[in-house]
Amino acid sequence: MSRLTRALPSTAALALVLLAGACSKDNQSPNSATRPATAYSLSASDEKLIAEKFPGAQKSPSGLMWIVRRPGTGTATPTYGSVAIVDYDLRLLDGTLIDSSVKDGSPLTIPVGVGRVIKGWDEALMMMKRGEKMTIIVPHWLAYGIAGSPPKIPPYATLVFDIELRDFH
Template sequence: MRTPVYLLLLGLMLGTVAIVVRSGIFMRKNPGEPINAAMRIALAGVAYQWTAADLTLLARDYAGAYDSPGGARYLIRKPGTGELTPKVGQIVTIHYEGRFLSNGLKFDASADNGGPYNFAVGRNQTLSGWDEAILTMKKGERRTVVLPYWLAYGEKGLRNKVPGRISVVFDLELVDFR
C-alpha cells in the first residue's frame, strides 16, 4: 500500500518541478555579467581585430596576402596540383613551421617533431586557423599563413611555448589527404 502512495507523491513532486522550470517563474530578470571573457565579447558583438603593430608588420612583410573569412591572411608560395581540396573529416598530412609574427622566432616545426603531422581536418583537432587554411589547399601546395591570436593559440597561449594574444606565422605544405 505504501509504494503507490510514494510513487504518487514522487510523481506530483516531479510534475510540479517540471511546471515551475518550464514556466520560468524563478528566472532572473537580469542574469548579470557572463563568467568568461569570450562569452562577454560574443554577447557584446565586439569583433576581433589585429593589433596596430600586427597591421604594420602585415603591410610590410605580407603585402598582397589574401584575406580569409575568419581573419587569417595567406600567401600561396607554391601552387598545388589538381582541383581537389580536403573535405572536413579527411586525414591530412602536412609539414609546418611556426614563427611569431612580431620577431620571426621559430617556436615549432614538424621536422623537429619527427616528420609530417597527420590529423582530421575540420574536426577541432588543431588550430582553427589551420583548419580554415587547409580546407582550401590543393595537394602539394605551400602557403604562408598568418594567424591572429583568435585563430591560433587564443588568450592563454600554449604552455611555456607561445604567449597569449600573439599572432603567429605558419609555413604549411599539404603533403597528402585521404
C-alpha cells in the first residue's frame, strides 16, 4: 500500500472536521459586540460609548468627531504654522481625566499643523474660530495609535478633549 493510500483516510477525516467547524452555528462575526479595535477602526464598545455620550457629533473623513459647545467669532481659522493659544481638558472615553490646562491654569501655546501635537488636534484647530469651544473625540489613529502613551493613555485609546481656542496669530 502506498503512502498516499494510507494517508487518505486521515486526510478525509481532517477535511470533515474543518468543514464542520466552518459550518458551525457560532454567530460571532467581525461586527459583533466584542469586535476589537484595529489600526483604523474603533472597537465596538468605543463606538457604543461614543453614540451614547455624544449623540449628534459630526464626523470628518479622517474619523475625527466633534461637537461645537460655543461658536467662535469671525470667519478666520488657524492655518498651517499659526500659533494657537488653547485651553483643554483631556479625558479617556470612560471619563477619566488625564490632563488639563484649565486645572493647571496655563493655556497651551502651540504651532498648528506642523506635527507638534496629535493629528486630531491639528485637524480640529484648523476648523475652529477664535473663542470657539468644542468637544473633540479623537480615535486612536489620530492620537497615540496602537501603542498609546503609557502609563496614562492605553493602546488604542479614543481620547476626548474639551478645547477652547482662546486666540491665534
